[in-house]
Amino acid sequence: MTTLSRRTLLGLGAATAAAITVPGCSGKSGPMRVSWYGPDPVTKALNKALDAWKSSGGAEYTAESAPFDDYWDKLATQTSGNNAPDVLRMSMSYFSDYAGRSALKDLGSLGIDTSGLDKDVAASGVADGKDYGIGQSSISYSMYVDEGAIKKAGGTVPAAGWTWEKFAEFARDYAGSVPGSFGSSDQAGNFQLFEVYARQHGTEMFSDDGGKLLTTKDTVQEWFQYWADLRTAKAAPPQNVSGETTAIEKSLIATGKSPLQFGWVQQVTFYQPLVKSPLAVLPVPQGKAGDLSGQFVKGLDLWCVSAASKHPEDAAKLIGFLLNDEKAIKAIGILLGVPPSKKARDLVSADAGSAGARAIKYVEDLAGKVGPSPKPWPKGYGELLTGFGRIAENIGLGKSNPAAGAQEFTEMAGKTLGQ
Amino acid sequence: MIGRLRQSVPAYLFLLPWFVGIVGLTIGPMLLSLYYSFTDYALLNTPEWTGLHNYTALFQDSRYLQSLKVTFIYVGVSVPLEMAFALAVAVLLNRGLKGLAVYRALYYVPSLLGGSVAIALLWQQIFGSDGLLNDVLGLFGIHGRGWISEPGTALWTLILLRVWQFGAPMVIFLAGLRQIPDEVLEAAEVDGAGRWQRFWRVTLPLLSPVVFFNLVLQIIGAFQAFTPAFVISGGKGGPSDSTLFYTLYLYQQAFGNFRMGYAAAMAWVLLLIIAVFTGLNFVLGRTWVFYGDEGVRR
Structure with a gap:
């Protein structure tokens, strides 16, 4: 029977220690x-x-x-x-x-x-x-329109987009004329669409140094109220439906339950394979008809x-x-x-x-009509993005209301920005 | 003296790998996280000392309080239910069933799968508004709902998921039940004790150390639950923060909002909570756990 010498053992111990520590080094340089x-x-x-x-x-x-x-x-x-x-x-x-x-x-x-x-x-x-x-x-926010479905329901969508009022009117009419469907998916928690809405109200969303929210509490409240009204009118789906239709393949436009969806322009290519008729890409609703200054084109x-x-x-x-x-x-x-x-x-x-x-073509057509690009989004933007969605969800579930939600959001922005 | 040291050197060398592991991978990171919990640390910058600020901020954070509430409900409801279920099945299986090994293995499977992403996805398929459960309810003319997408029921589907994973405690209960000597139970039967009496007065007291062991483990495990809520709510703890587990909120703060210091403070508070509950368990345990050596002075 061979016995291990002390030297062998020492070597073994050192090798083991090295084997344990080496992978922890970050000094490796692979491809x-x-x-x-x-x-x-x-x-x-x-x-x-x-x-x-x-x-x-x-x-x-x-x-x-x-x-x-x-x-x-x-x-x-x-x-x-x-x-x-x-x-x-x-x-x-x-x-x-x-x-x-x-x-x-x-x-x-x-x-x-x-x-x-x-x-x-x-x-x-x-x-x-x-x-x-x-x-x-370069991308811009946009609205995807299932024109086939709208034609079947006997409606039209103006090619230059429409005002928020006309949009709401359309959504109500559509939901009323096609049973079991909604005019639009619920966008209350969509912070990026909200940025366009906020810019239509005269200010950038954030101050130039990124330290402050310039959009007022009233604007936030108005936004939450707008979508709450659409939900009440059954033009937009209730929150529990929205909660289950966030994935692209489960979205209302993919399952034929709504003719409108919003997103960054390139995302239309994620939805298109799931919708039979071609999706038109149009500007998002406006404050004043034809005024696209709320939108921007940016990298x-x-x-x-x-x-x-x-x-x-x-x-x-x-x-x-x-x-x-x-x-x-x-x-x-x-x-x-x-x-x-x-x-x-x-x-x-x-x-x-x-x-x-x-x-x-959509982005090329927009150029020259949109407003100036905002500064890079500030530190803490990611937190506001998810927070905005969560507040909208609480309102949708009746656990909060537009006024309280707007208050909560402006407080959150005060705490998160400029840190 | 030197001779003794020489003798023990190989022993220490053998211990070295373990020692490197525990210092480098457990104790070191723990101490670092304790330090971070007193700092403003955004993951990408150097930590700045802020004293107790993270700890005091915790209790003014309404989402933190919500996560505490959710976690306590989860622990308080799911652990007793899971334990009772595991014990009931163990007692059934202990009655000399044919093919016991097969049943035991089958019931243990969910415990192995339970923490996995696949099961969480399966849960969505079952409890979604067009899921299996609603299809079954529909057969009886009951109009179901989106069990996962409504804040009133979402947490309960997660509790059910935990109860379904009763296999691990069940196997331990089963082992405990087999240790109970038949003579004792026979003696009780001869004395005229009925089935219920035998269970409550003989089986359960003799099984109490095993019950205690399971209880401690399950409570600790339940406080630390993460995966089911993460997968079922897509990492958000929704709807409306109704499944915002403690660990999930910790994760959101650390990796979503870059508040590593805050998250470290949360982790230490959780450690404290678990320590208190475990300590409480041991203190209360003295009143009901029966080791059979109580008469012996130790």
């Missing part, structure tokens, strides 16, 4: 990592674009993706662990949180070719004079490089590739939003009659 959020179609498209990158001789990479909500939990954890992906998709909702905490690299010196990009989109990631990200797309999703990246040059090259290469542009289509360059838009809208082409 470049690329990470993004979005539903399945987005992931498929980006994987295709990355394949093109690989076959054109680009650097090694690994890809990660997650749905929007989960993505942020993951990214926050990775960033605090100094382990963020090299190239990452950033949303304006969280941009200030990350840029303001020095988690993103200044891209200024990395030489990404943005010459073909629309100027405001290319610059949408500039904060405090540094370029923390490059816009992937709200960015490509960023994390501050801790070990491959900044490759990361920059990849971003340049995704923005400028023809194959990448074709693979991505409008899944990330309306492409940010004329060249890309022409390539993508070649397929006329597709939802993508309609989305591009």
Whole structure:
């Protein structure tokens, strides 16, 4: 029987200790990592674009993706662990949180070719004079209309959109004439649609430094009341129905129970496969007929490089590739939003009659009619976004009312902003 | 002296992996979180000392109080129900059933699956407004509702989910029941005790250490429940915060709102709550747990 010598044991102990501690090190430098959020179609498209990158001789990479909500939990954890992906998709909702905490690299010196990009989109990631990200797309809020269903019910939707009053009138008539359906899905908790509404009331939603809510409590209350009235009139669904129809495939427009849905323009391509007739893309309702100054066109999703990246040059090259290469542009289509360059838009809208082409035309038509772009959304925006939805839900369930809800929201904004 | 040390060196070396683990992965992070709980820490910045501010802010936060309320209802209702159910099934299975091993395994399966995402999704299919339950109710002409999408019933579906996972305590009860000597029960029968009397006066007291063990574990587990609420409410704790479990709110604050310091304070308060309940259990346990050695001086 062999006995273990003390030396062997020591060696064993040291090896075990090393084996335990080594994986904990963050000093490893594997291939470049690329990470993004979005539903399945987005992931498929980006994987295709990355394949093109690989076959054109680009650097090694690994890809990660997650749905929007989960993505942020993951990214926050990775960033605090100094382990963020090299190239990452950033949303304006969280941009200030990350840029303001020095988690993103200044891209200024990395030489990404943005010459073909629309100027405001290319610059949408500039904060405090540094370029923390490059816009992937220009997008605007929009209304999707199932015109087939509306024609069948004997109604029409004006091509230039309508006022909030006309919209409510339509929703009531539609719900009255088609049994078992609603005029519109309930948008009371939609903070991004509310921003358009708030801007129609004369002010930006946030002060320029992002420290204050400029929208008044009255405007918030009016908004909650507007949707409460639609629910009472059965023009919009009750809260328990809304609660079960948030997923795209379960949404009212996908199941034929409502002809109207709201969302960012590119999201029409997520709904279109589920609706038989083509979805028209129209401006959201207005305060004054034909006045689109509440809406804006902006780059709200960015490509960023994390501050801790070990491959900044490759990361920059990849971003340049995704923005400028023809194959990448074709693979991505409008899944990330309306492409940010004329060249890309022409390539993508070649397929006329597709939802993508309609989305591009919508944004091109809007240009010049919309109001000025707001500043990057402030730190804490993500919290307000979910808080607004929760308050709307409480009102919908009768646990709160528009006045109390508006009060709660302005208090929350006071506490969250400017921290 | 040195000779003894030399002898014990290999022992310490063998302990080293465990020691590295407990310090690096348990004690270290715990102490760090205690420190963070006294700071304003946004996950991406350096923590700033704020003293007790996080702790005092907790009790002015209406959503925090709501999460406490939800969690207490959940623990208070689901644990007794789960225990009673587990005990009842264990007693049934203990009556010399054929194929006991099969039944035992079958009933244990939900405990293995219970924490998983798949089961939470299944629950949505059952309790959604066009779900299985409403289909069944429809057969009887009862018009169901969206059990998960209405704040009045959402929490109850989660309680039911926990009761359904009675397998783990049941297996322990079953093992306890098998330890009870047949002579005692026979003696009681000879003395004329009926079935109920035998259960209440003989079986249950002899089983009380096992009941106690299960109770302590289940209470601790229930306070820390997270996955079912997270998956069923899509991480929001809705509708209307009616399933906002303590741990879910903690998670939202830490990873959704970047309030790591606040979340760390919540974690330590939860530890305190669980410690108090466990301590209380042990104190109260003296009055009803029967170890059979009570006459012996220790």
